[in-house]
Amino acid sequence: MENLVEKLKSEIIEALNLAEMKPEQIDENAPLFVDGLGLDSIDALELIVLLEKKYGLKVANAEEGKKVLYSVNSMAEFITRNKKG
Amino acid sequence: MKVYINGINAISPQHTFKHEDWLKEPVGYRQVRYLKCIEPVYTEYIDPMAARRMSRIVKTGVCSAIKCLHDAAVEMPGAIITGTGLGCIEDTEKFLGSIFVNKEQLLNPTPFIQSTHNTVAAAIALKLKCKNYNSTYVHRGFSFEHALTDGLMLLHEEPADNILVGGLDELTDNSFIITDRLGLWKKTPVDSLKLLKYNNKGSLAGEGAAFFALSRERKENSYACMSLPAMFYKPRNISEVEHQLSAFLSRDEKTLNDIDLVILGLNGDAAGDKIYYQLIDQHFKNIPVAYFKHLCGEYDTSSAFAVFLAALVIKKQQIPEVACLNKSPENKIKHILIYNHLRNINHTFFLISAC
Known part of the structure; x- marks a missing residue:
């Protein structure tokens, strides 16, 4: 799980082009949107694409999306819970 | 206006x-x-x-x-x-x-x-x-x-x-x-x-x-200050360009005698530049001529660079030597005529004047 969180931080930085940011600057428990990283709705779409591209996982609906994309940790838990094999 | x-x-x-x-x-x-x-x-x-x-x-x-x-x-x-x-x-x-x-x-x-x-x-x-x-x-x-x-x-x-x-x-x-x-x-x-x-x-x-x-x-x-630019599409020959130029200047109640500097869109392409050289020979012989595409390259909106250059030249009353084709203007620069064309398709005139 810890490795996954670190990997996810790097993938988020790359996907969202947060060039000025380093993985250790992202608090895995902090909200990704509005507060915390201050991401917006376009970033949410990018993160959904990231989950599908890198992990083959689809977010079923907007309600689930809100919970899954709350923080890096919630994304990692979603991946762990649903990963195949 | x-x-x-x-x-x-x-x-x-x-x-x-x-x-x-x-x-x-x-x-x-x-x-x-x-x-x-x-x-x-x-x-x-x-x-x-x-x-x-x-x-x-x-x-x-x-x-x-x-x-x-x-x-x-x-x-x-x-x-x-x-x-x-x-x-x-x-x-x-x-x-x-x-x-x-x-x-x-x-x-x-x-x-x-x-x-x-x-x-x-x-x-x-x-x-x-x-x-x-x-x-x-x-x-x-x-x-x-x-x-x-x-x-x-x-x-x-x-x-x-x-x-x-x-x-x-x-x-x-x-x-x-x-x-x-x-x-x-x-x-x-x-x-x-x-x-x-x-x-x-x-x-x-x-x-x-x-x-x-x-x-x-x-x-x-x-x-x-400036007025509306004039645009014309694919002129059939140099006479049509001359006609458009004359109409453009008349619209602003100007003649070539009022123009202190002409800025042309010469871009080094022999076929396209022919029109500019014909105009220089026939109409702009006694007017200082400048060009700009050796400074910014050719692109669809390069005429904006020419307007930028003209506005600056009018305000500073000086033109970089590197932009001059023949001679530098000797008198006060009051009116600059810009003529540009993109691949002999889109032709444009601008008149930029001192205010």
Whole structure:
């Protein structure tokens, strides 16, 4: 799980082009949107694409999306819970 | 009706972003086939969280627009109007590449959203929180001219003042390769400042963004004033160009005797430049002539660079020696005629005057 969180931080930085940011600057428990990283709705779409591209996982609906994309940790838990094999 | 140019800015292959210095230090490029912009430090003008989604043309457009408004001491423009031939081509290429690589699945939204031609005008509006009129014109070599025409009409009809008008295009590796296949560029590298000496097929590719703050009111720091540009499409022969020139000058109650400097769009392509040389021989022999595409390269909205140059020349009453084709103007420069054409298709006249 810890490795996954670190990997996810790097993938988020790359996907969202947060060039000025380093993985250790992202608090895995902090909200990704509005507060915390201050991401917006376009970033949410990018993160959904990231989950599908890198992990083959689809977010079923907007309600689930809100919970899954709350923080890096919630994304990692979603991946762990649903990963195949 | 006179419209005043109260602020200008350009990001180009020259040091135009801080335009005070540019007149003194023109940049020449050795053995090149294209010219790319000298870019400013974007973080000084754009918040990194906003900049991360912006492609190069969006960043150059936003920075140039902001600097132009600062120059005119305008905080909120009455309208934002841009003209672009190819728009945000880098993001378009990214999006199309992604469609191909991902077999039309899982497409990233950012390059798609940012690939539309009006992205730059929208990004400027978002940065300024400006909800006023916002429009973008995409008509190849008439793109900037239409943006300018719209701006001048808005000022004429008085629904808005302090209008921001810009022309911009970017060059990418792919767009260069594709347009090179069409035979638009010289096949061997050239020294940019000697562009006219090669006298063979093709030109030097370029790119740039130039913005203007326009108003009905003259201010202490106004650069120049201007009238509507004239556009004409694919003239059949030189007589038609001469007829258009005569009609344009008459419309503004001017003759060639009133013109103190002509700026021509000579781009080193022997076939296209023939028209300019014919006009020089027959009409501009006694008028100082300047040119500009060896400084910025050829692109759909390069005429915006010419207007930028003209506005600066009028205000400073000096022209960089490197831009002069024959002789430097000896008298006060009151009226500058710009004549430009893109591949002998889109032809344009501008008249920039002292105010």
